[in-house]
Amino acid sequence: MAASVNETNDVTLAKPIRCIVKLGGAAITCKNELEKINEENLEIVSSQLRQTMISSDNVVSLDWSKRPGTSDISCNVDSFGDQLSFDANKFIVVHGAGSFGHFQASKSGVHKGGMDQPLVKAGFVATRISVTTLNLEIVRALAREGIPSIGMSPFSCGWSTSGRNIASADLPAVAKAIESGFIPVLHGDAVFDDIQGCTILSGDVIIRHLAEHLKPEYVVFLTDVFGVYDRPPTKPDAVLLKEIAVSEDGSWSVIKPTLQDMNKQVETTVAAHDTTGGMETKISEAAMIAKLGIDVYIVKAATSHSLWVLSGEVRGNVPDDWLGTVIRRVSR
Amino acid sequence: MAASVNETNDVTLAKPIRCIVKLGGAAITCKNELEKINEENLEIVSSQLRQTMISSDNVVSLDWSKRPGTSDISCNVDSFGDQLSFDANKFIVVHGAGSFGHFQASKSGVHKGGMDQPLVKAGFVATRISVTTLNLEIVRALAREGIPSIGMSPFSCGWSTSGRNIASADLPAVAKAIESGFIPVLHGDAVFDDIQGCTILSGDVIIRHLAEHLKPEYVVFLTDVFGVYDRPPTKPDAVLLKEIAVSEDGSWSVIKPTLQDMNKQVETTVAAHDTTGGMETKISEAAMIAKLGIDVYIVKAATSHSLWVLSGEVRGNVPDDWLGTVIRRVSR
Numbered sequence: 001m002a003a004s005v006n007e008t009n010d011v012t013l014a015k016p017i018r019c020i021v022k023l024g025g026a027a028i029t030c031k032n033e034l035e036k037i038n039e040e041n042l043e044i045v046s047s048q049l050r051q052t053m054i055s056s057d058n059v060v061s062l063d064w065s066k067r068p069g070t071s072d073i074s075c076n077v078d079s080f081g082d083q084l085s086f087d088a089n090k091f092i093v094v095h096g097a098g099s100f101g102h103f104q105a106s107k108s109g110v111h112k113g114g115m116d117q118p119l120v121k122a123g124f125v126a127t128r129i130s131v132t133t134l135n136l137e138i139v140r141a142l143a144r145e146g147i148p149s150i151g152m153s154p155f156s157c158g159w160s161t162s163g164r165n166i167a168s169a170d171l172p173a174v175a176k177a178i179e180s181g182f183i184p185v186l187h188g189d190a191v192f193d194d195i196q197g198c199t200i201l202s203g204d205v206i207i208r209h210l211a212e213h214l215k216p217e218y219v220v221f222l223t224d225v226f227g228v229y230d231r232p233p234t235k236p237d238a239v240l241l242k243e244i245a246v247s248e249d250g251s252w253s254v255i256k257p258t259l260q261d262m263n264k265q266v267e268t269t270v271a272a273h274d275t276t277g278g279m280e281t282k283i284s285e286a287a288m289i290a291k292l293g294i295d296v297y298i299v300k301a302a303t304s305h306s307l308w309v310l311s312g313e314v315r316g317n318v319p320d321d322w323l324g325t326v327i328r329r330v331s332r
Numbered sequence: 333m334a335a336s337v338n339e340t341n342d343v344t345l346a347k348p349i350r351c352i353v354k355l356g357g358a359a360i361t362c363k364n365e366l367e368k369i370n371e372e373n374l375e376i377v378s379s380q381l382r383q384t385m386i387s388s389d390n391v392v393s394l395d396w397s398k399r400p401g402t403s404d405i406s407c408n409v410d411s412f413g414d415q416l417s418f419d420a421n422k423f424i425v426v427h428g429a430g431s432f433g434h435f436q437a438s439k440s441g442v443h444k445g446g447m448d449q450p451l452v453k454a455g456f457v458a459t460r461i462s463v464t465t466l467n468l469e470i471v472r473a474l475a476r477e478g479i480p481s482i483g484m485s486p487f488s489c490g491w492s493t494s495g496r497n498i499a500s501a502d503l504p505a506v507a508k509a510i511e512s513g514f515i516p517v518l519h520g521d522a523v524f525d526d527i528q529g530c531t532i533l534s535g536d537v538i539i540r541h542l543a544e545h546l547k548p549e550y551v552v553f554l555t556d557v558f559g560v561y562d563r564p565p566t567k568p569d570a571v572l573l574k575e576i577a578v579s580e581d582g583s584w585s586v587i588k589p590t591l592q593d594m595n596k597q598v599e600t601t602v603a604a605h606d607t608t609g610g611m612e613t614k615i616s617e618a619a620m621i622a623k624l625g626i627d628v629y630i631v632k633a634a635t636s637h638s639l640w641v642l643s644g645e646v647r648g649n650v651p652d653d654w655l656g657t658v659i660r661r662v663s664r
Binding site (some may be wrong): 033034035036060062063064065066071072073075077080103104107108115117118119121122123124125126128129130132133136139140143148149150151152153155156157158170173176180181182192197 | 404435439456485487502508
């Protein structure tokens with residue numbers, strides 16, 4: 001196992017990855033309704049990703065599946081002339097589970113391990129069915145927009161943990177998919193754990209690992225709120241933290257806004273059924289990525305602000321009218 | 333790549349694998365209707381697999397997904413007491429594509445390679461969407477029967493080819509899943525090819541590779557006819573070949589029946605849209621497995637004959653009233 005982790009350091013890409021995007025579970029599913037996709041948001045997110053990944057405006061669907069109620073498959077082969085280019089900017093998509101998988105995982109305690117217990121083993125199967133169902137739907141939504149998306153389920157792609165820390169991951173396979181011009185789509189998944197038998201590997205942890213080894217230019221978290229707030233965003237006096245600076249030792253502080261009366265301690269909400277932690281995990285994961293010199297943006301999905309940041313235009317100088325949180329490293 | 337293949341020789345299992353089962357595409361899908369599962373057959377096949385894999389008669393579903401038209405997930409946690417055992421016999425399931433994937437693959441020419449062509453690249457995405465949709469449905473059907481099934485998509489699991497021969501495969505991952513008590517479910521898939529860019533890796537080739545390296549006690553092909561015939565089984569005078577002997581050099585001959593007037597040359601049918609070959613591939617793949625000393629049975633899915641052979645009762649002495657084809661090694 002250790003050998004696999006070392007191998008991942010050897011991954012080199014001919015052209016660097018532009019961006020790793022997290023599709024937050026809360027942004028693409030209806031968090032209060034079990035196993036329900038937020039179709040409207042997913043469609044807008046997919047369209048925004050197409051606009052930022054592919055230069056061509058010619059949308060040709062790559063999902064040649066039968067539509068419900070029809071017996072034929074629609075696939076216009078003539079559209080795929082030599083002129084059509086899929087030369088996508090190099091992106092990786094990682095999505096959370098939202099209302100998929102969490103129920104199955106928390107009901108059975110997969111995240112706590114103990115594969116010798118029938119309930120945990122059953123939950124492992126049930127969780128993987130639920131999250132791979134979501135993964136397939138997201139791959140299809142992206143493909144419908146003409147994005148050459150390829151589902152790469154972490155359990156299948158050699159991801160495992162040891163004491164809940166990543167022990168192995170087949171990063172060369174991810175790199176190979178990118179070099180071949182595809183957009184890998186990973187997700188939070190149930191995986192084997194060397195010590196506790198099994199656990200849930202969250203999308204956020206996957207992103208940190210990918211960022212560390214594949215060094216993207218920037219990372220974007222698409223979520224269901226405008227960014228990170230100083231207290232739960234549902235509270236009326238919550239303030240959006242627009243800029244967080246991370247120092248080389250990993251500690252972080254709010255740069256903007258510089259409110260005198262702002263609580264130093266950022267309050268966060270963690271939904272009861274969220275087995276992988278909520279905003280708190282996000283900030284600390286984001287800070288660890290920023291520490292590497294990679295800018296991290298947290299922004300509301302399916303808004304003009306998300307399109308703005310995905311396109312890379314917010315980088316360098318963050319405009320005043322951009323709503324979101326940027327987390328980046330500062331040198332002293 | 334070569335290193336990965338060599339690694340696969342090192343796979344050892346604490347307890348040998350009992351059986352590798354191929355769910356033929358023609359048996360589990362409606363071959364003449366695009367992307368349609370043969371629900372009735374799949375249900376019977378799943379039930380027969382449960383009966384042969386798990387000793388307990390207590391069927392507890394491991395698919396805790398929301399059913400269409402409901403808002404709740406049914407999962408009876410109390411069923412998973414310490415008494416419930418999933419101690420399944422060690423099986424691997426591999427399924428074909430049938431009416432899934434073939435359309436997308438043949439329309440785009442994925443099997444012929446050429447990833448620099450937009451149509452091939454598009455077809456690669458479309459094919460994977462179609463075959464992983466089928467894989468998910470099969471994993472769910474097995475899980476509903478209480479089988480701890482785990483989808484392991486070959487593309488994701490590190491399978492690739494070189495000149496259409498297998499160049500790499502993460503067999504340790506398959507072994508690990510089995511050792512942990514799960515039933516891996518693999519399938520024919522679009523994969524990368526070192527030489528031609530990409531190709532279609534058929535379920536039959538996957539089975540031969542798994543059989544070679546994991547040495548199951550026997551292999552069963554579930555198909556839509558009673559076995560191998562001396563000519564296309566649709567012809568009225570077609571004769572079922574009940575026993576085929578494979579010698580150590582790989583050549584094979586029909587032992588039973590010993591008809592004088594039987595054509596020596598076995599005619600076979602290959603459906604026009606079958607990009608991975610039909611019965612012809614099956615016989616030669618089966619002969620290569622039998623050459624290793626592993627008995628191969630070809631039998632009609634969802635019949636008493638398939639239940640009989642899956643349970644292992646046909647082994648050794650094949651009863652006269654068993655309908656199917658057994659292919660095994662004979663020493664001179």
